[in-house]
Amino acid sequence: MLALYIVIGIVAILLIFFIVTYNGLIGLRNQMRNAWAQIDVQLKRRYDLIPNLIETVRGYMKHERETMEAVTKARNLAQSLASGDVAARSKAEDALSGALSKLLAVVENYPDLKANQNFLALQEELTSTENKIGFSRQYYNDSVLRMNNKVQMFPSNVVAAMTNFKLGEFFEVTVTEEREAPKVSFT
């Protein structure tokens, strides 16, 4: 009789452990997906801001046609890959960041533009959107790390293996120098 109780007790403990761990994993996966959606929101915001930016700077920057075209092209490419896989997408987005930073760097040569209120507001929005992209990426990667830790570490890895939990994919930044936000200067 006692042996039976012990067995029932052990089974119950294992079951509770399974349920708690599984729910924890699901919670982490949802957090990760949520963070991914957050990156999306910010990237879309950037797609929306760029045409406005180009429109505003066009009148001032007569000699920067190539730089402006590069931004538009990078934006369109990134947008077309928006539903693609993570690796291709992060590469396209990084290219866009690079093109944007080049454009904002040449602003230095146009004092009139820097006095334009409309442009200043856009510049603030773009700087902040870049930051938000960075921070949502950061939070996404943190979430992936937390989930992957759980999936790989004992004892939660047993539950993860039983329920066929996949590892999350990090949002890599391919080129280190493009890690930085575009060089928007305020002088």
Add this chain to the structure above:
Amino acid sequence: MWEQISANRWRSVVLTAGMGLLLLLIGYALGYFFFDNAIIGLVIALVVWGILALLAFFQGDSILLGLSGARKIGRDDNPRLYNIVEEMKIASGLERMPNIYIIDDPALNAFATGRDPSKASVAVTSGLLAKLNRDELQGVIGHEMAHIKNRDVLLMAICAVMLGTIVILAWYATRVLFFTGGGRRSSGGGSGGLIILAVGIFLLILAPILAQIIYFTVSRKREYLADASSALYTRYPEGLASALEKIAASPVQLKSANQATAPMYTINPFREKGRAAANLTSTHPPIQERIRILRAMSGASLADYDKAYREARGKKAGIAPASALALDKMAGTTALREPSPEAKTEEKPPQKVKRARETSDMMWRMSKYRTVNCPCGTKLRVSPEFKGVNVQCPHCGRTLAVQ
């Protein structure tokens, strides 16, 4: 990586529970002396605490914001502040955007309030907005966001209310005890009763002091942790460090602060200049120490902060248990980032020197002096009276032509 925050919260909860125990003891002693019934005392203590706690819980943030004369702003009122708060909201993984308030005050300070992360607010002074650059503001907002995310506001409110209750009860009890001689003693009791009386009086005097020490300990722990979290969110501890430096250097005191709201602020609004604030009765850790720790960080993770904290304070105990920090090893992902371009272009002392030199060059030129640059780096000023063709550099001895 957020595990250690809950681990740290656990410590604070233990301390808070200790304070609760103190409150119950006070109630017990109270009932024992005045009503011959310890239970009545316990009930009184809990009722007083309950009323204060409910008030703080439901009215706390509106009282606080009302007291400080804060006005709520939207995205269009101050896009930059709104954006920075939103950036920190994303970085901390907070689910709902907190309300943002501005306090019209030249002093440099900020605070966070709200009993849970879904009903939180951050308030900053207009002085802070004017004096800090984007990175610094981000560091301060990150610190406030950490208070929200770590639920410090609720914890500190519970602690403050408990401290208040203990102080009130002990104060009344000692008054009554001294003026009436105590209820219990009149009903007799031998030497055993006397010992209990002595212990009781001792407790009534000691409890408020003990409660205060616990309160300040919890408060300072939360401050360090909020600094660590801010560095983690922004990946740029220098931002907060330099903001703290500016705040410390500012001579203006916050008009609207009072003792009750003090622990909510980024820095203690009651600091006195020149005083070493590293005593037991300070809600905030000394600002220079906070700056030193932030600047000593080699990465942005909590483990990095913990290491810097241990080194700066020369203590074994860090901000979180080692077991919790072990999970925090993330190769590459917690590296420090570069300062934002705005901070880079801010005028740094070397640039000021350069500008001063340019001005002096101009003055020399105006008085018809000629300038000769030697390859060794020396600049020679040649007076208009000098008629020769060559001069010799006093540093390296080269012969230079005067144009």
